[in-house]
Amino acid sequence: GAVVSQHPSWVICKSGTSVKIECRSLDFQATTMFWYRQFPKQSLMLMATSNEGSKATYEQGVEKDKFLINHASLTLSTLTVTSAHPEDSSFYICSALRGALRGDTQYFGPGTRLTVL
């Protein structure tokens, strides 16, 4: 149990276009999901917290107008990278929080590799 999927797993796009990444919890409901960014050979950096039915909370330094997050249901959150540029190329990982208590576990998706040409 506790499977999180992401789609697509890999995307290449031209500079200036927008890309949508989906994150789904397949066998549990997740009120809260998180989006991370991981640069090569670096750790994961939290971008935003996505709460079902409300606006996402962005970490300091993350442009909310560039990285649009929608959490329309308890099993789906989407991240849209708007007007993508080469510096947005990265590995994007989502996670879903199973439970609502302190210390509950996040389950991670396999990640989406975005390359902007």
Added chain:
Amino acid sequence: AQSVTQLDSHVSVSEGTPVLLRCNYSSSYSPSLFWYVQHPNKGLQLLLKYTSAATLVKGINGFEAEFKKSETSFHLTKPSAHMSDAAEYFCVVSDENFNKFYFGSGTKLNVKP
């Protein structure tokens, strides 16, 4: 504020020898701590977690970690390394209210035959 520091960016061991991956944390409250493993081209997998119960936590694949408040440490150990343990390991602390995760910089474990 909370944070974790992984003291070694790379650790290399021989197969069958013990593994020690070090993690120190900083937190203004009693923290929840996790270890995750990331294999190449695969998602992060939870190894174990500490949430204020027993200080010695046993996880999957023979890994365990001990929470030491006096040393603010949560080191990951395994008695005998296996080739399949080669991966990147992340120590994580969560915040008090929102379960946001803060990742350490990661330790890449290399296992030599």
